[in-house]
Amino acid sequence: MKLIVKEYLASLKERNELDAILPDLLCQMGLTVFARPRRGTREFGVDIAAVGAIGTGDRSVYLLSVKSGNLTRSTWNGQSEQSLRPSLEQILDVYIPTHLPAEHSDLPVVICPCFGGDVQTNVRLDFTNFCKRSSTGKVRFEEWHGDRLADLVCEYLLDDSLLPDWGSSHLRKALALVDEPDAAFKHFRNLILDLSGQTFARPQDRLTTIRQISVSLWTFYVWSREANNLDAAYRAVELSVLHGWDVCKDHVGPKGRGEKLFLAFVQMLVAYSEVTTAYAVKVVPHMHKLHALSAEVRTASYPSVNRRMFDVLGRIAIVGIAKLQGADAVEDEKAKQFAQQQGQITAACLERMVDANPCLCSPICDDQAIDIFLAAYLQYLCPGQHAFLKNWLRTMWNKCRFAHEGHGRYPTTYRDFRKQEAHPVEKTDDYRRDATKASILYPTLAFWAAVLGDDGLYGAIQEAKQELFAHSTFQYWFPDELSEQFLYSNRDTHGIAFCDVPIHKPPDEYLHDLWTECDQPNGYNDLSAVKHNLALLVLIACRHYRCPVPLNFIKQQLPIPDTDQEPTSEESE
Amino acid sequence: MAICELIEKMDGKADDLQFDLSMIAPAGPIELVFLARKTVGYLYWQPKPAASLICSLLKATQDQTAIAHIAKLTFDALLTNASSEVLDLLCAQVATLPEAGKAALQHAMDTHEAYAADLRSTELLEVRASLAEQEYHTNRMAEAMGKAYRQAMEQSIVSVLCRQQVILYGRSSAQMVRVGDEEQRSAMTLQSHGHSFTMPRMPSIDEVGVDYMRLVFRNETIRE
Numbered sequence: 001m002k003l004i005v006k007e008y009l010a011s012l013k014e015r016n017e018l019d020a021i022l023p024d025l026l027c028q029m030g031l032t033v034f035a036r037p038r039r040g041t042r043e044f045g046v047d048i049a050a051v052g053a054i055g056t057g058d059r060s061v062y063l064l065s066v067k068s069g070n071l072t073r074s075t076w077n078g079q080s081e082q083s084l085r086p087s088l089e090q091i092l093d094v095y096i097p098t099h100l101p102a103e104h105s106d107l108p109v110v111i112c113p114c115f116g117g118d119v120q121t122n123v124r125l126d127f128t129n130f131c132k133r134s135s136t137g138k139v140r141f142e143e144w145h146g147d148r149l150a151d152l153v154c155e156y157l158l159d160d161s162l163l164p165d166w167g168s169s170h171l172r173k174a175l176a177l178v179d180e181p182d183a184a185f186k187h188f189r190n191l192i193l194d195l196s197g198q199t200f201a202r203p204q205d206r207l208t209t210i211r212q213i214s215v216s217l218w219t220f221y222v223w224s225r226e227a228n229n230l231d232a233a234y235r236a237v238e239l240s241v242l243h244g245w246d247v248c249k250d251h252v253g254p255k256g257r258g259e260k261l262f263l264a265f266v267q268m269l270v271a272y273s274e275v276t277t278a279y280a281v282k283v284v285p286h287m288h289k290l291h292a293l294s295a296e297v298r299t300a301s302y303p304s305v306n307r308r309m310f311d312v313l314g315r316i317a318i319v320g321i322a323k324l325q326g327a328d329a330v331e332d333e334k335a336k337q338f339a340q341q342q343g344q345i346t347a348a349c350l351e352r353m354v355d356a357n358p359c360l361c362s363p364i365c366d367d368q369a370i371d372i373f374l375a376a377y378l379q380y381l382c383p384g385q386h387a388f389l390k391n392w393l394r395t396m397w398n399k400c401r402f403a404h405e406g407h408g409r410y411p412t413t414y415r416d417f418r419k420q421e422a423h424p425v426e427k428t429d430d431y432r433r434d435a436t437k438a439s440i441l442y443p444t445l446a447f448w449a450a451v452l453g454d455d456g457l458y459g460a461i462q463e464a465k466q467e468l469f470a471h472s473t474f475q476y477w478f479p480d481e482l483s484e485q486f487l488y489s490n491r492d493t494h495g496i497a498f499c500d501v502p503i504h505k506p507p508d509e510y511l512h513d514l515w516t517e518c519d520q521p522n523g524y525n526d527l528s529a530v531k532h533n534l535a536l537l538v539l540i541a542c543r544h545y546r547c548p549v550p551l552n553f554i555k556q557q558l559p560i561p562d563t564d565q566e567p568t569s570e571e572s573e
Numbered sequence: 574m575a576i577c578e579l580i581e582k583m584d585g586k587a588d589d590l591q592f593d594l595s596m597i598a599p600a601g602p603i604e605l606v607f608l609a610r611k612t613v614g615y616l617y618w619q620p621k622p623a624a625s626l627i628c629s630l631l632k633a634t635q636d637q638t639a640i641a642h643i644a645k646l647t648f649d650a651l652l653t654n655a656s657s658e659v660l661d662l663l664c665a666q667v668a669t670l671p672e673a674g675k676a677a678l679q680h681a682m683d684t685h686e687a688y689a690a691d692l693r694s695t696e697l698l699e700v701r702a703s704l705a706e707q708e709y710h711t712n713r714m715a716e717a718m719g720k721a722y723r724q725a726m727e728q729s730i731v732s733v734l735c736r737q738q739v740i741l742y743g744r745s746s747a748q749m750v751r752v753g754d755e756e757q758r759s760a761m762t763l764q765s766h767g768h769s770f771t772m773p774r775m776p777s778i779d780e781v782g783v784d785y786m787r788l789v790f791r792n793e794t795i796r797e
Contacts, residue, residue: 182703229698282699289691291653294778296695299702301710302780308700362781402788403781417706421713 006150009116012068012222018116019047019066020267021153021218024211026050028156031062034101044095045087047114051104060108061100063091064144070117071145076127084113085130092134114144153215163212167191171216178223181232188220188236196243196489203257206247210264213240213247214271221275230279234315237275238544244268245537246488249528272540273322280319280346283312288352294359302409303420306359307368313350313360314371314543320346320378322536329533347382350375354392361392362399363411364420369441370542372396373549376448380554390454397445397457404468407432411441415546438473440548443501447476447514450507451554458507465503475499476514477548481522488529488537490545496520515555524552590622591629602639605630607795609643613650614790617783618773620655621662627651628666631674644677650786652685654775660685 012018019037026033031052037043048064065087067075077085091111100109119127131141144152163171170191177184195213200206217240224233244265252262286292293312297305320343327339354360354375363372376393379385403410407427412435414420425431442461449457465474475497479487482494502513524530529537535553542549592608600608609627616623630643651659660682667678702710726732740746740763747760775783 180704182705227698231699234699279699282697286695286697289695290688291774291778292691292695293697293700295692295774296697296700297702299707299710300714300772300777301702301706302777304702304706304710305777308702312700358779358782362779399781399785402785406784406788408784409780418709421710 006146009149009153010069010146012116012218018068018114020270021215022048022064022066022114023050024264024267025149025152025156026062026064029054029152037066044099045090046095046099051107058108060110061104062110062112063095064112064114065091067113067115069115071113071115071119071123071127073120073123075115076123084115084127088113088130088134092139096139109139110142111139112142112144114149115146116149117146119143119145163191163195163216166194167212167216170194171219174220175223178220178227178232179229181229181235184220184224185232185235188216188232189239191216192236192239192243196247200247203251206251207257207261207264209247210244210261210268213244214264214268216240217268217271221271225278230275230282233275234279235544237272238540241265241268241272241537242488242490242541242544245529245534249488249532252532269534276315276319276322280316283316284346284349287316287349288356290356292356293353294357301421302359303364303417303423306362306364307417307420309353309357309359310363310365310368310371313353314374316346316350316353317371317374317378318536318539318543320350321374321381321539324378324381325536343378344382344384347378347385350378351385351388351392354388361395362403362409363396363441364409364423365415366411366413366439366441367415367546368411369439369444370546370548372441373444374539374543377549377553380448380451380557386452389448390452390457393445393448393452393454394457397460400441401460401464401468404432404436410436411439412436413438433471436469436472438475439469440476442469442472443474443476443503444548446501446503446510447551450511453507455507458510462503473499474501474503476501476517476551478517478520479523479527479550480520481526483523484527487527487541487545487547490541495547514551518550518552518555524550590625592626592633600633602634602636603795605634605636606639606642607793609646610790610793613646614787617650617654617787620651620659620773624651624659624662625666628663628670628674628678631670631678635671635673637673640673640677644674644681647678648681648684648688652681653688654773654783655771656685656689656774658771 009018012021023033023036026048029052031050031054033048033050035043035046035049037047045065046063047066050062050064051059052062053059054062065084067082067084069075071084074080075083077083088111096109113127127143131143135141170187174184174187174191177187192213195209195216198205198209200209217236220236221230221233224230224236248261248265252258252265283293286296294305294309297308299305323339323346324343327336327343330336330339363369376389379389379392400411402408407424409423410432412420412423414423414435423435442465446458446461449455449461465472477495477497480494480496482492486492486494498514498517502510505513518524524538527538529535539549539553541547609630612623612626612630616626624647627643627647631640634640647659647663652663663678663682667675667682670678738746743763745760745762747758749756750759751757
């Protein structure tokens with residue numbers, strides 16, 4: 001296991017990765033951290049500062065200067081200000097004489113050059129000599145290289161060992177198969193299910209599990225990044241935050257252990273942002289190229305291409321939504337604007353993706369309504385995108401209807417790839433009725449048509465419900481009292497299907513009935529994620545577990561249509 | 574439909590087809606665009622005859638709008654679907670076109686080159702189909718091909734005239750053949766026979782869209 005941890009540490013970047021886990025490590029070692037990494041402010045060579053005693057040693061001040069990877073000639077004393085030697089000189093010349101807190105000024109100082117890898121042979125002598133020469137009675141140096149850090153992580157960060165034996169076995173299998181995302185994710189999923197499914201005898205066990213999930217996730221992500229394939233890492237980070245929340249949701253609080261637990265979970269959200277952004281950064285540059293993403297699926301199977309394109313659509317949509325939701329939470333005006341721009345750019349990229357990959361106008365599976373909803377929600381949040389959204393929904397409806405009437409590749413309730421590949425097995429009405437006996441897709445399209453005021457599209461779906469889909473149960477899904485228990489872990493079914501959605505009514509009444517269902521007690525508003533202002537988790541759960549997105553997200557953005565008002569005299573007549 | 578079947582039966586000998594525009598009078602810009610769309614609608618799966626017919630339309634007009642529309646069809650209907658086959662034919666034909674047609678067709682071919690470069694430059698493991706899906710699709714296709722092969726063998730005259738032997742090993746076969754009263758050894762080196770075809774790209778990229786486009790092109794009429 002130590003080898004895996006060492007490999008993992010060596011692959012971490014300095015910013016937000018290696019320097020993010022070190023404060024936790026120091027706390028766990030019993031030290032008190034009094035300076036954490038900050039961006040934009042001058043640190044005089046010190047990234048992290050802590051005070052305390054390690055093991056049986058004397059109480060000392062520990063000053064960490066963090067660099068990523070191996071210590072090479074250029075990272076030791078290169079052109080960059082970020083090289084290690086200038087940082088150590090700044091610590092000696094400026095930080096220790098002027099910035100050391102007064103209450104610690106009498107304590108011995110240990111300067112710890114920290115790097116995830118090893119010291120290369122050609123700088124070993126320079127480095128050792130510098131440390132010897134600069135050591136005094138009060139100041140000494142301790143080299144925290146990859147080996148040492150791996151020892152400390154294994155020894156302190158997670159109590160006795162990084163993972164239980166069964167956990168290590170799952171993680172090793174996941175890492176070994178990282179080139180084959182489905183198989184790797186299967187093993188990673190087993191690890192997360194086993195970790196989060198444990199009985200937590202002591203309160204601190206939950207914190208340990210959150211940290212175990214976190215470290216496993218980072219390790220898996222780093223290996224996936226090395227393998228140049230973030231597909232499984234994206235799914236892994238979704239699963240991790242969902243199970244992480246499931247483990248800690250009832251125990252987080254503003255103080256003490258509850259706060260520690262919440263902070264550990266926040267680190268997981270940082271990982272979520274890192275992984276999903278890295279995924280988007282890889283995919284977005286290809287989104288505008290005609291057919292490029294579709295062709296890159298590299299198969300002659302249309303269902304494979306179609307499934308993958310809708311999958312990517314949903315993933316990128318959530319990244320955009322997260323940016324916009326993040327912007328709402330930020331107080332700094334510049335940061336808010338930047339996050340909003342990022343969200344709007346993502347929405348525009350999705351538009352280009354739809355234009356360049358025309359299969360995104362022809363869903364083949366009813367549950368692709370989830371990805372469509374997410375993409376539509378992102379477009380809806382960006383007013384400049386409404387014209388595109390209307391056009392896309394109309395085109396999609398036309399293609400679906402065309403395929404349905406011509407017994408082509410119309411959307412079905414089949415989720416199994418083999419059934420989708422063989423579809424349509426027969427060009428008969430009986431088969432078609434069986435393949436379309438229920439739908440959330442068409443009610444979703446009707447919903448968006450109603451929200452956007454597209455009466456033409458709404459009317460077309462309304463008419464088709466009577467003519468073509470009379471046999472089909474048009475429905476939508478809402479959370480119920482069991483959703484809080486199972487939404488994040490998906491260990492059992494939950495929620496309520498709102499059947500026979502009232503599409504026969506005019507659009508405003510249709511919306512009114514759906515909004516009413518949104519407000520049922522013990523539903524969406526009672527989900528712990530919503531109460532803690534983490535509604536993004538609900539979207540992640542819906543995408544990951546293929547569950548329709550609660551309409552409350554849109555309801556919050558809209559003035560509720562007032563259908564209870566007195567009808568006008570004209571309407572009465 | 575009869576034209577499609579006829580061209581299919583000519584098995585590659587109908588690649589150099591031209592419209593006899595004297596049969597269609599008057600063939601103005603609108604009629605030419607209409608003919609080009611009909612060509613794509615009916616001959617989408619026979620891209621070389623379709624491209625050849627469309628080139629003949631480019632020779633018949635100087636109208637810039639019509640030329641641009643027709644040339645555009647060569648890119649986003651024919652070249653995107655069967656690049657290599659169509660490109661060879663267009664390269665051969667472009668020199669025979671009048672200036673306006675030549676420029677438009679060259680533009681379509683340049684657009685295709687940029688398109689192909691974009692496809693080549695996209696390397697994204699994240700979107701690749703899973704191994705399970707690829708294996709399932711390959712097996713399904715192999716089964717379908719095997720079935721078609723067996724059906725073809727049953728209907729083949731060769732299977733009536735000849736006895737079938739299956740060779741498991743080696744690259745030639747030998748056996749004793751009776752000639753008069755004597756048995757002689759007869760050896761025969763095996764020859765390989767093959768047939769290659771280009772898999773159209775668009776059915777895997779936008780199956781419903783292709784069907785939709787073909788239906789529209791086939792059924793549309795010229796508005797008065």
